[in-house]
Amino acid sequence: MSHFIEISTNELQKRNAQGAKIIDVRAVDAYNGWKLQNEARGGHIKGAKSLPVKWIKYMDWIESVKHKNIQEEDDIILYGYNSEESEKVAEQFKKAGYSKITVYNAFLEEWVKDDSYPMEKLANYKHLVSAEWLQKLISGEDPMEYNNNKYVVVHAHYRNRDAYLSGHIPGAIDMDTNALESTETWNRRSPEELKEALEQHGITADTTVILYGKFMFPDNDDEFPGSAAGDIGAIRNAFIMMYAGVKDVRILNGGFQSWQDAGFEVSTEDVPKKPVSDFGVKIPSRPELAVDVPEAKEMLAVQDAELVCVRSYPEYIGEVSGYNYIEAKGRIPGAVFADCGSDAYHMENYRNVDHTTREFHETADIWHNNGITPEKHLAFYCGTGWRGSEAWFNAWLMGWPKVSVYDGGWFEWSNDPTNPYETGVPEEVSREA
Structure with a gap:
């Protein structure tokens, strides 16, 4: 009773x-x-x-x-x-x-x-899937809302195949984020390089790709803790795949943690990739998803667009650069702040306690309070693109029509001494999270 x-x-x-x-x-x-x-x-x-x-x-x-x-x-x-x-x-x-x-x-x-x-x-909820949905797909059932195309499950990581080999979703292949982004600029790779990488991983424009990440913490603080970032790396790869032209990209909500929480089988098999001969469309098929420096400057000069800074507050006010390989500290003048959380490698303000994506109404309300609204063209950025990609994915899931990633971020902006920058606490900044 x-x-x-x-x-x-x-x-x-x-x-x-x-x-x-x-x-x-x-x-x-x-x-x-x-x-x-x-x-x-x-x-x-x-x-x-x-x-x-x-x-x-x-x-x-x-x-x-x-x-x-x-x-x-x-x-x-x-x-x-x-x-x-x-x-x-x-x-x-x-x-x-x-x-x-x-x-x-x-x-x-x-x-x-x-x-x-x-x-x-959530407008595009089908692209944020549950562990239960993925289990049905892998087990050969026909889960609701699936379009019956060929699919590939991708375990995304940054230079950490051990995270994959120590336990992953059965049938998943691994993909290093370096396959799709340059280690020199941390921007997306050239169309030719993307074509080759996607084909080597068995992905065409018509492949349904389900990506996830796994939280693994590095042994030494000097190592870029990309593998500790979990789904940030998976979403970074998702952004670049969508930019290239993959039509159906999905993220496992909560990543490998959700799979484990559901009690599903874990595999240690090193699943071989099955290359394909042709990606199928010209890359980039969706160039509007990415913004580079010239367009970023144009956006700063108009009323119907915003550069959205998805960095931590210490980075935003110039106390730290956020990265051991970036010396310059500060922010892009005119950018709108959209606090990621504690530091350059975490997104707790966009995540729930179980690593699932935060309730979309809450994210939208915080953004609205900061002047980040769906009628504007929004380009999300961070230090090198990972956090910016996750915030962008949140907006895309909500169905916001004009959203991009400013791929170069603070790293590219600060490398050019002619670009202006600011430090200190701005006169007005909302830190609601």
């Missing part, structure tokens, strides 16, 4: 209008749009926050709650696929001192089935 009051659909609507906090306790993938129970409509109740039942096992669960601005005095309504999910999270709230807690158990039976009840979803 439930220890918490169960409310009706009408009561939920009434209290929602009065400012109640509606919380979706299902997996983040269901929240984003995947129909994990074959429901009539995918997505979540409009205005709901995402707080998956999975997170209650984490010691810093209450920090996730506070991070979402859910306060003890709030009127809280929890819903999921079933009452058991909601009750577990409700108990956790109760233990934390929250008292105004009710549950809504008619989500599947009433809300989803009635088109008059508003729902929302």
Whole structure:
């Protein structure tokens, strides 16, 4: 028997209008749009926050709650696929001192089935897949929303095949980020080099590519900790593949951690790559996804475009360069700040506690507060392109129409002494995260 009051659909609507906090306790993938129970409509109740039942096992669960601005005095309504999910999270709230807690158990039976009840979803959610979806694909089932093209699963890493060989998703090949980006400039490689690299990895423009990363920490701090960055490297490769012309690129939400959390089999086989003879389209097929220095300068001079700085605050104000191979410290004048997190190798302001992508409403709200809005042409950048690529992917997933990566970033900008730069705390900068 439930220890918490169960409310009706009408009561939920009434209290929602009065400012109640509606919380979706299902997996983040269901929240984003995947129909994990074959429901009539995918997505979540409009205005709901995402707080998956999975997170209650984490010691810093209450920090996730506070991070979402859910306060003890709030009127809280929890819903999921079933009452058991909601009750577990409700108990956790109760233990934390929250008292105004009710549950809504008619989500599947009433809300989803009635088109008059508003729902929302991530525009391009199909490109952010779950471990369960990928397991079905690998096991030979035909998972919902798959287009039946040839597929390749890619374990992305930076100079760390040991991370791959020590355990990876069965059937996945490995790809060093250096295959697609230059070690001299850290920009995407030339069209000819990209064509050769993609073909050697068995990827054509019509291949469905599912990428993921794995968190492995380097033994020495002087080593570029790209392998510690997990999915940042995978998303960096995804950006370059999409720029080249791969039509269907997907990211495993939460990376290898999600695969392990789901309890799926891990392989140590060194899977051979199966080269193809021709990529199939001229590279780049989508040149608009990348911005270089001349266009970046043009964007700084107009009102309907923004360079978006996805660096840490110490980098932004010029306290540190962020990298042991970049001497110059500072920022590009006129760029808008979109705080990545603690340092040059982490994206915690864009991630949940389980490494899945942060709730897209929260990211959009923070960006709007900083003047980062979908009607503008936005070019995201960081030091060398990785963090900028992840922020760009967030915007692309949300369906924002004019988003790019300024590929050169601070590294390229600061290498030219004629380019202006700033240091110190600007007069106005929002650091909400």
